Amino acid sequence: MENNNYSTFRSLSFLMFSYKLSCYKISRFLIFSKGVTMKLLVEPRFDLYVDIITARAKSEENVIQLQWGELAAKPPEEIVEFFLEGYRKGKIRYTAPQGDIELREAIRDKVRKKNRINVDVDNIIVTVGGTAAINFVFRIIAGDGGYIIIQDPSWFGYTGIANYVGARTMRILEIKYGYEEFKKAYEEVRAKGGELRGIVLNYPANPTGYVFDTEIMREAIDFAEDYDILIISDEAYEDYVFEGEHTSIGSIRGINNVLSVFTISKTYAFTGLRIGYAVGPEEIINAMATAQVHTYISPPAINQYVAMRILRENLDRPFVEENLKLLRKNLKIVRDFVYENSWEMVEPKGGIYAFIRLPGIKSQNFALKLLEEEKVAIAPGVDFGEKWTDWIRITIAKSEEEIVEGLSRIKKLYARWIKPPCTC
Ligand code: PMP
Secondary structure, eight states: OHHHHHHHHHHHHHHHHHHHHHHHHHHHHHHHHTOOOSOOSSOSSOOOHHHHHHHHHHHSSSOEEOSSOOOSSOOOTTHHHHHHHHHHTTOOSOOOTTOOHHHHHHHHHHHHHTSOOOOOGGGEEEESHHHHHHHHHHHHHHTTTOEEEEEESOOHHHHHHHHHHTOEEEEEEGGGOSHHHHHHHHHHHHHTTOOEEEEEEESSOTTTOOOOOHHHHHHHHHHHHHHTOEEEEEOTTTTOBSSSOOOOTHHHHOSTTEEEEEEHHHHTTOGGGOOEEEEOOHHHHHHHHHHHHHHHSSSOHHHHHHHHHHHHTTTHHHHHHHHHHHHHHHHHHHHHHHHHTTOEEOOOSBSSEEEEEOTTOOHHHHHHHIIIIIOEEOEEGGGGOGGGTTEEEEEOOSOHHHHHHHHHHHHHHHHHHHSOOOOO
8 A cells, every 4th residue: 555655656756747847848948939138249140151151052962062261182191190199198188378388399390490480489379270369369459449451352250250359350452462551541540549450461362362472571560560560470371372482471570560370270181170370479479378278278189289290290291282283273274264254363372262253243142042053152252351242262172073063053153144044
């Protein structure tokens, strides 16, 4: 009898518990399905068409993906061993906020030799990709609404980061960069009651492949010294220069007013490693380390170890040469195709993209239709600045077949776009 009572009690308890759980789930559903009503200072959405296109492209099959800045090549094989080695060596803890010292030493040696920038480990910070370095420095120098000059067209990351950290951007056509234009911008910003704090020089540039000559770099340094401005030298594509060698601005007159940003992502086709680094004045590096420690403490230790081994083993050669060969070949295909069809493009001096004009399109609509009807994903020009509405960016770091097929499908849609089928 007692046993019976006990089992009835247990069944009742279970029923009560299930009932309460359901009520809890329903009430949570009701609460959350109403949506958050509080004011959010960062909108929970991407505002780039390329993100929408990427999300759709990834959920569909057989899409030729020319929209994203990633090299098709696989990173060098040796890297697999570096991960295991890192784990065995106990690289499983936080590191110093500036980054692991062994990696910073390897970076010091690399930038001294390859970039001819004379720095020491205190001038170096390792970050989660070049993106985090740009984020931290924008916040540190201009997070109170200060202005930063960016190229027009330019990588959408700069405006996205500036919006997020509370900085403002001002665009100057990259072909117009020079002392007088910087001064004009400085005065324009002053007239608005603002302050100019930084100038971005991205070379080879995303999306145009533009490379600044050393004369312009000298003018930028002169201006930065005269007006106490920081040059943010984004050298993410340092290894992909089609003619001659890459020259780092920091090699010209030191790093007093220069913060140079580099990344493992592009050189080694390894965007997923998420290791970048910046070299610059010690106070700025220390402020960036403060930002970093309060964001994620330190970049992943094991990935830092792998980056150190990659740099020490000089894995960029012959890997980069192979990639450059493919880029040059694909660029020729794109160039011939563009001119045959009387389109227009910026002649890239480096980088991994082709920036092409298709007169008469509205790039975001064209890109969405291209994905829908021809299964090709591209980045619409408008993401790189509102002036570039009839431009598109494609990556040329893909296989030759993908480039040829992608271009032919773009041509098909463009033909329909400018000459809609007759409805008579
Ligand atoms: N700078 C430029 C110009 C870029 O195009 C990118 C990525 N596409 C980055 C910086 C950042 O790359 P990561 O964070 O992967 O180092």
